Amino acid sequence: MTFDMLASFRSDLPAASGTWQPPPEYSFVGGHNDAASVPFSGLAEALVNALRREGSNLAYYNLGGSPLGYRPLREFVASQLGARAGIQGGPDQVLMVSGSLQALDLVNNAMLTPGDTVLVEQATYGGMVSRIERMGVNHVGIELDNGGIVLDHLRSVLDELRTQDISPRYLYTIPTVQNPTGSVMPLDRRRALLGLAREYSLPIFEDECYADLTWGCERPLSLRALDGDGGQVIYCGSFSKSIAPALRVGYVIADEPVIRQLLALKTDAGTGSLEQLALAEYCPSNFTEHVDRLMYTLRTKADAMVAAVRSEFGDNVQVTEPMGGIYVWLTFPAGTNTDALALAANQAGIEFNPGSGWSSDHEWGKRRLRLCFGAPDLDTIRGGVAALAQVYRASL
Amino acid sequence: MTFDMLASFRSDLPAASGTWQPPPEYSFVGGHNDAASVPFSGLAEALVNALRREGSNLAYYNLGGSPLGYRPLREFVASQLGARAGIQGGPDQVLMVSGSLQALDLVNNAMLTPGDTVLVEQATYGGMVSRIERMGVNHVGIELDNGGIVLDHLRSVLDELRTQDISPRYLYTIPTVQNPTGSVMPLDRRRALLGLAREYSLPIFEDECYADLTWGCERPLSLRALDGDGGQVIYCGSFSKSIAPALRVGYVIADEPVIRQLLALKTDAGTGSLEQLALAEYCPSNFTEHVDRLMYTLRTKADAMVAAVRSEFGDNVQVTEPMGGIYVWLTFPAGTNTDALALAANQAGIEFNPGSGWSSDHEWGKRRLRLCFGAPDLDTIRGGVAALAQVYRASL
16 A cells, blocks of 8 residues: 555544454354344245235335335334333334444434433443443443342432533433343332433433343333333334344334434435345244244253353352343452453453443443353353353462 | 423434325436346345355354455455456455445544545535535535546645645545436546545545446446555445345445454444345346346436437436436526425426535535436336426426
């Protein structure tokens, strides 16, 4: 190169990506799922049927329909997925997006300006933490217990911020199969949380990406469902966890004026049509049965991982059985640094998510880590946890 | 609603989207294509084959491979599409994106800061103009003739900006099947443009979205091809125009360090896998033949539209036969306001793109408009142009 293109780039960009490497022997990171459970034959058959019927509509952006997304899929989300979460509403309250990460970007773009403050759970989705920090927005973590957000702490944070004249732009919460703790907030606490949000005029951004995979209890009504016509909650969900991560299809459910404002920011000329067609054709008659089968598999893996952690690490490490999803959250004794542990583990062919990236307070997160069990098989789970325990003991 | 969510949104957002309406009788807007030419059976068959072979990889983000995109598709782009554009290089110089609009967003995000200046063609892609304006970035239009950018004007603009101590961040150019003029820049001017860019250290962002549909001349080498190892050009292309608009798959070709920096900004957890699998399986043996057939159809439509414009509007309106693509660009007598004409046309069931949105100087664009002919059939083209001429005459 004679011209240095990178010198023309902004100076405040995140570091360039490295060269991709295949995962190590024991990979416990990411939202990957059980390969044997992906319904690829059913999706293929569904897509062939859908294309036979209306394949020529691929000639039009949005298949010739609304930019909100393929209407039969929005109808499925509004009726059947809405029903699972208890949400009333029609397809015009649904915006299909290119993965729920786009939902995060649209809401953040609509609501946040550098210097703003948002509230998150003290342990929360790492991709949201990095997005918020990249936007120059402050985040304050709210304490969690086994039922999710501790409301007394939320109130005290809101009061403290009020004395500083700060109105948080929203509360980002994952009440059902919390990421990374795996907890489910009980119904009464949801009602109380909503009451508190109303009292403080605090918008709620509810992420239910893993909620279709709830097995530890009956799935409670979502905050959006409990809010009814209150207008306090923007909801998002995804097909990545329930059907396949490589599909990039998620959705936002909100009141129509909110949906239309978010749509004005969605300038990608539509979400992928093959994926929307396949899902719209496959899901109405297959979603429930598929998810039930998938949950059985995931629960078996979860049990194996929790048992392996307890047996290999003993009482020193806390782990709670997740109520669903694909991960467990480990808490180590004070003084543990899981960032350092991750480096040592990588040498032994093990990868996990250090808690610092999955926490609003990176220091608080340093004695914690997330282990994903969706993709590895039972032997890999057991072997990997044993290998990790060995690395951990060697670090003491 | 008891809570006003929109009051919590930023105050500087674009207006909310209206309720979607189906297109009118004579729709000449958008990148839609010929419905009968979409190879949906071939895509379906290809996808079934690909899923049978590696469907279980849908359980992994990026199908378990590089976040640059599905490797067989990157290989197709690098070898066969690169060959059409004359570009040397391998799959690691290719980043698959969710439609070429994401390429625009990634490059803009990497290179632009509010207050910056970029150079565009005086008539250019409307989606780029709106993006630049939304970012608070200035754009300066460079004059066009039948061979594209007028180099003397480019030099004078660069000199003038230099006196103001302004370094434009890049030149955005569509040299092949220019959008909206339909021109193709000849090879010697491309070489001279590249020389000028080198002289002024001006990065080039080359958009070749329509270049696979060049029929009016032999397709020239792209600027990126002519640049060789020079590092001066970031290139983007798309499958939207050649295969189907509803597929959201495009690509960036650039030097590896540039690709890896753009990848660091691509935080969408990958581009849709069904679409990448289908294209990677379909294209290697079918792309060329399909595109040749499609071009025959489009050329027939283009000829019909040019003939209709000449016959209905006479000498008052300038139209040039496009060298490819799906649109023609009309220039009306001084004083015409195509924004007003669009409103009157809408009443008559006709829609087109007024030139103000497709021009760097919105006033300059007001006597111009873009008519797309990819989707409508021959009768609609003829009937719509006649109806538009009637509306135009009534406006005089």
